[in-house]
Amino acid sequence: MRKKNDFLFTKDKTRFYFPWMCWLLVFIGTFICGGGMLVYNSLSSWQKGVSESLTVQINTYDEEGRDRGDLVGMDIEKALSILRTTPGVIGASVLTEEQMNELMAPWIGADVAINSLPIPKLIDVAVDPENPPFLEQLKMDLSVHVPAATMDSHRIWLAKLIKLSNHILQFIIFILGLLALTISFTVIYTTRSTLKIHESIIKLVHMMGAKDFFITNRYAFYNSKHAFVGSALGTICALPLLWVVILFFQRTSDTVLQTQFSLIQWGILAGIPIIVALLSFITTFKTVLSYLRRFL
Amino acid sequence: MTSNETLSPVIAEFNGVSFRYKGNADVLKDIHFSLAPGSFHFMTGESGAGKTSLLGLLYLDHLPTKGRVRLFGQTVDSLSRSAKAMIRRQIGVVFQDYRLLDHLTAFDNVALPLRLIGEKEAEIRRHVSELLTWVGLEKQMRSYPQELSGGEQQRIAIARAVIHKPALLLADEPTGNVDDAMAKRLLHLFLELNKLGTTVVVATHNMELVKTFKFPQLHLTHGKLDLIPPYSSYTEMASKLLNKGSKNA
Numbered sequence: 001m002r003k004k005n006d007f008l009f010t011k012d013k014t015r016f017y018f019p020w021m022c023w024l025l026v027f028i029g030t031f032i033c034g035g036g037m038l039v040y041n042s043l044s045s046w047q048k049g050v051s052e053s054l055t056v057q058i059n060t061y062d063e064e065g066r067d068r069g070d071l072v073g074m075d076i077e078k079a080l081s082i083l084r085t086t087p088g089v090i091g092a093s094v095l096t097e098e099q100m101n102e103l104m105a106p107w108i109g110a111d112v113a114i115n116s117l118p119i120p121k122l123i124d125v126a127v128d129p130e131n132p133p134f135l136e137q138l139k140m141d142l143s144v145h146v147p148a149a150t151m152d153s154h155r156i157w158l159a160k161l162i163k164l165s166n167h168i169l170q171f172i173i174f175i176l177g178l179l180a181l182t183i184s185f186t187v188i189y190t191t192r193s194t195l196k197i198h199e200s201i202i203k204l205v206h207m208m209g210a211k212d213f214f215i216t217n218r219y220a221f222y223n224s225k226h227a228f229v230g231s232a233l234g235t236i237c238a239l240p241l242l243w244v245v246i247l248f249f250q251r252t253s254d255t256v257l258q259t260q261f262s263l264i265q266w267g268i269l270a271g272i273p274i275i276v277a278l279l280s281f282i283t284t285f286k287t288v289l290s291y292l293r294r295f296l
Numbered sequence: 297m298t299s300n301e302t303l304s305p306v307i308a309e310f311n312g313v314s315f316r317y318k319g320n321a322d323v324l325k326d327i328h329f330s331l332a333p334g335s336f337h338f339m340t341g342e343s344g345a346g347k348t349s350l351l352g353l354l355y356l357d358h359l360p361t362k363g364r365v366r367l368f369g370q371t372v373d374s375l376s377r378s379a380k381a382m383i384r385r386q387i388g389v390v391f392q393d394y395r396l397l398d399h400l401t402a403f404d405n406v407a408l409p410l411r412l413i414g415e416k417e418a419e420i421r422r423h424v425s426e427l428l429t430w431v432g433l434e435k436q437m438r439s440y441p442q443e444l445s446g447g448e449q450q451r452i453a454i455a456r457a458v459i460h461k462p463a464l465l466l467a468d469e470p471t472g473n474v475d476d477a478m479a480k481r482l483l484h485l486f487l488e489l490n491k492l493g494t495t496v497v498v499a500t501h502n503m504e505l506v507k508t509f510k511f512p513q514l515h516l517t518h519g520k521l522d523l524i525p526p527y528s529s530y531t532e533m534a535s536k537l538l539n540k541g542s543k544n545a
């Protein structure tokens with residue numbers, strides 16, 4: 001038996017296709033969103049490690065193995081001067097003998113005179129994590145004015161990677177935006193088809209005194225219900241697959257990708273069907289309302 | 297809306313109303329008439345005279361291209377969409393082509409106006425069952441329109457138009473597909489509603505009904521409206537005139 005409030009709708013094909021379209025789009029969306037979150041998590045952890053400090057080395061021996069003597073002190077002064085005037089650098093200080101001993105102890109032992117070894121002088125540079133220095137420029141300045149100075153190259157590489165990852169994240173957001181747009185267009189197309197199919201019914205109930213809000217609400221609930229069912233199925237299918245991907249990465253010992261979602265992120269992924277249902281509700285509401293304006 | 301408008305005693309008032317469909321000539325020309333509460337009118341005229349268009353103006357399917365239409369004391373041009381919907385709820389319409397919903401049973405078709413106004417299901421069941429019994433379709437309650445004959449469909453359409461006891465009932469050829477006995481029975485249903493205060497306008501070609509039920513006619517000829525007094529009045533008037541003539545002779 002029909003539900004008493006179901007009188008606005010007959011059985012039509014859009015009723016069948018629409019949830020499946022939502023299923024497919026949400027399946028892809030959940031997967032991309034999950035992947036995006038993993039990239040974001042990795043990005044955050046790398047950024048934390050990279051952005052807090054930086055090390056500059058001043059070689060104490062030249063390329064032929066000769067002690068550079070007083071030149072080292074001059075280079076340190078020049079390097080400190082460059083570093084301290086670089087925007088984004090909060091502070092720069094040369095590591096003391098004690099600090100160097102402590103640093104090298106795991107490799108050479110605690111009782112070795114560090115000054116007798118050909119170990120470079122290290123300058124610890126504190127950087128502003130909110131406004132980090134432009135590392136490429138800093139590296140160039142140092143190489144011009146202090147040729148014996150080198151900056152930790154892996155940090156520059158990581159900074160590049162972070163930049164790339166940021167672009168990847170922006171791309172993922174763009175793709176998700178496109179998916180949201182596709183869902184909206186699907187809803188508009190489906191709603192228009194359904195309205196066309198049900199035109200005689202709508203005209204009749206409109207003539208009987210049904211208010212615009214009554215009709216738009218019915219359609220919006222009808223579509224959002226189907227969107228929710230399709231999307232929930234899409235999420236249900238995508239999450240286990242995402243889980244399998246995470247397991248795969250976790251078993252790869254040298255993975256650099258973060259494989260954990262935070263509770264909030266799990267919540268966002270599980271909330272996708274609600275977001276799609278809401279999007280569907282708003283889009284349907286507006287589409288039906290503009291359609292009804294054609295009638296007196 | 298002013299308080300004067302709400303207190304207006306007239307159900308419908310047409311002042312110099314003309315109407316045309318886009319790009320066509322006037323279908324209705326300079327129409328003047330009013331419907332008092334509780335009145336009963338037949339609407340007569342040849343096919344194409346403008347009966348359906350005039351009914352369309354009465355149930356707010358169209359707006360006049362010229363002149364002013366007032367329904368229930370309100371000028372229709374200035375009404376909000378919501379106010380128009382509220383006016384439509386006070387009108388019951390029997391369409392010539394019935395406009396039953398094929399995906400609903402006879403019961404659900406008749407229940408439609410009550411569901412739109414949010415009537416309780418128990419009340420809906422009671423009222424719809426009573427009315428369907430009255431129009432002789434109690435056994436067809438669960439049938440779909442396509443399973444019913446033309447006459448049965450017409451009775452369903454009439455039941456749907458009157459179920460919510462409208463203040464104005466408009467019927468476009470409501471007896472076109474039923475035999476004379478059923479036509480009279482349906483007209484009696486309209487009369488019962490009319491006695492309860494419903495204003496009724498019945499568009500018909502059936503002059504037998506017009507003669508039997510003796511109500512004034514809104515007669516349309518090529519878009520022009522004439523108000524013809526009840527059949528009995530003018531037959532009496534005609535016979536008086538004839539008598540006068542014969543006496544004079």
